[in-house]
Amino acid sequence: MNKYMIVTPSVTYALKGRDALRRAGFRADIERRNRQGGGCGYGIVANGDIKKIEQVLNNASVKILSIGDY
Amino acid sequence: MINFDNAATTGRKPQSVKAAVNRALSEYSANPGRGGHKLSLKAGETVYEAREKISGFFGASGGEHVIFTANCTSAINYVLKGYLKPGDHVIVSDLEHNAVMRPLEKTGVQKSIAQTSLTDDEITVGNFEKLIRENTKMIFCTAASNVCGKVLPVKELGALCKKRGIVFGVDAAQAAGILPINVKEDGIDFLCVAPHKGLYAPMGLGILIAETDIGDTLIEGGTGTNSISMYQPENMPERYESGTVNLPAIAGAAAGVDFARGYAERGYLSEMRHLRRLYAELSKLPYIRLYTPAPDDWKYMPVLSFNVLSVPSEKVAAYLDKRGIAVRAGLHCAPAAHIKFKTENTGTVRISPSVFSTAAEFDYLIKILKNNLLKKLVE
Numbered sequence: 001m002n003k004y005m006i007v008t009p010s011v012t013y014a015l016k017g018r019d020a021l022r023r024a025g026f027r028a029d030i031e032r033r034n035r036q037g038g039g040c041g042y043g044i045v046a047n048g049d050i051k052k053i054e055q056v057l058n059n060a061s062v063k064i065l066s067i068g069d070y
Numbered sequence: 071m072i073n074f075d076n077a078a079t080t081g082r083k084p085q086s087v088k089a090a091v092n093r094a095l096s097e098y099s100a101n102p103g104r105g106g107h108k109l110s111l112k113a114g115e116t117v118y119e120a121r122e123k124i125s126g127f128f129g130a131s132g133g134e135h136v137i138f139t140a141n142c143t144s145a146i147n148y149v150l151k152g153y154l155k156p157g158d159h160v161i162v163s164d165l166e167h168n169a170v171m172r173p174l175e176k177t178g179v180q181k182s183i184a185q186t187s188l189t190d191d192e193i194t195v196g197n198f199e200k201l202i203r204e205n206t207k208m209i210f211c212t213a214a215s216n217v218c219g220k221v222l223p224v225k226e227l228g229a230l231c232k233k234r235g236i237v238f239g240v241d242a243a244q245a246a247g248i249l250p251i252n253v254k255e256d257g258i259d260f261l262c263v264a265p266h267k268g269l270y271a272p273m274g275l276g277i278l279i280a281e282t283d284i285g286d287t288l289i290e291g292g293t294g295t296n297s298i299s300m301y302q303p304e305n306m307p308e309r310y311e312s313g314t315v316n317l318p319a320i321a322g323a324a325a326g327v328d329f330a331r332g333y334a335e336r337g338y339l340s341e342m343r344h345l346r347r348l349y350a351e352l353s354k355l356p357y358i359r360l361y362t363p364a365p366d367d368w369k370y371m372p373v374l375s376f377n378v379l380s381v382p383s384e385k386v387a388a389y390l391d392k393r394g395i396a397v398r399a400g401l402h403c404a405p406a407a408h409i410k411f412k413t414e415n416t417g418t419v420r421i422s423p424s425v426f427s428t429a430a431e432f433d434y435l436i437k438i439l440k441n442n443l444l445k446k447l448v449e
Contacts, residue, residue, distance in 0.1 A: 010294070010305055012305075015114065016122075016132070061132065061134075
């Protein structure tokens with residue numbers, strides 16, 4: 001299964017996104033990320049279908065700065 | 071010491087609040103949202119969970135709408151100075167605290183003061199409506215007076231603002247945690263909270279719930295986000311949270327929300343029963359001046375102001391202090407209310423219990439106030 005790093009504008013959005021994904025049945029965690037991408041010091045690491053992941057985050061009003069392979 | 075000065079800050083804190091503060095200080099005392107280590111993440115999660123809990127309690131749109139500030143006054147300053155622009159007009163009530171009046175004075179925006187009725191909320195709403203002009207951008211008012219306890223018709227004022235396309239800000243320093251407040255149902259755009267009062271949390275923390283974009287920032291600095299940029303981030307809540315937030319107080323506020331959920335209504339009704347008994351006893355004493363009708367449930371907060379004829383309120387408070395009772399005297403930082411009651415020269419003695427106040431404590435206060443008080447004060 002594909003694994004992604006989703007960068008959000010802040011740790012608040014990262015935690016909100018992690019919880020939304022977990023509620024939707026995805027495996028999701030917070031990890032420290034490197035500084036490229038302009039976001040906070042954390043990103044969401046999530047497994048699964050990226051289209052569905054994006055949909056869950058959008059429905060939860062989680063702002064996404066970038067998505068990359070993990 | 072019997073503490074009847076809980077409108078200033080609730081003196082006795084619940085065990086659950088103290089335990090939450092202690093855990094934050096002893097188990098994960100790290101800077102939330104900054105470092106990448108487990109302690110920092112735990113601290114960040116604690117802050118996030120507090121945002122979500124507070125958002126749910128006040129009916130906000132989500133945790134990202136909950137901004138932590140230094141205190142309720144800071145939250146009010148963020149709103150008034152961030153949102154209002156020169157040429158704007160704002161309407162406030164005649165019961166406002168200086169936390170509202172002084173920042174408004176500094177902004178230089180036009181302001182009108184609506185008279186509140188102590189008995190008829192429709193009159194109050196009508197008085198606000200009459201003052202609306204073409205350039206009125208905001209109604210900002212207290213949810214309840216810190217001097218006389220009058221609860222303002224927040225829901226009706228929120229509806230008025232929505233009808234007229236005006237932003238609505240509420241200073242809920244006295245009411246939050248005690249009276250039910252739901253920002254969505256009440257049409258509130260900005261809610262300013264003092265968690266160390268009705269949420270029984272530690273001091274040094276304010277909460278601003280912003281359902282509408284505040285606009286400009288008052289303070290800029292490190293937010294733990296996009297550090298390479300020299301500009302504040304656009305996203306709430308970090309845009310308005312430069313510098314390290316007060317993690318122990320935030321943990322305490324989250325525990326305070328749980329406490330309020332369990333206690334708020336029962337505690338409020340108990341306090342009001344005590345206060346009405348006090349009011350009834352005081353109204354029998356010819357040397358006591360009262361300024362409101364007998365306080366009804368949900369129309370008044372458990373706050374009662376009185377004077378002993380024209381004796382300075384500070385003298386009465388000192389007299390009670392010597393007998394083991396803590397009360398607040400003076401103008402309570404709300405001169406507008408004292409102008410309304412014509413008590414600018416004496417101030418008032420303010421009695422404000424908490425959910426922990428007992429009938430026996432009120433018995434003792436009543437006994438002292440009935441026992442030759444006037445003669446003893448002028449001796």
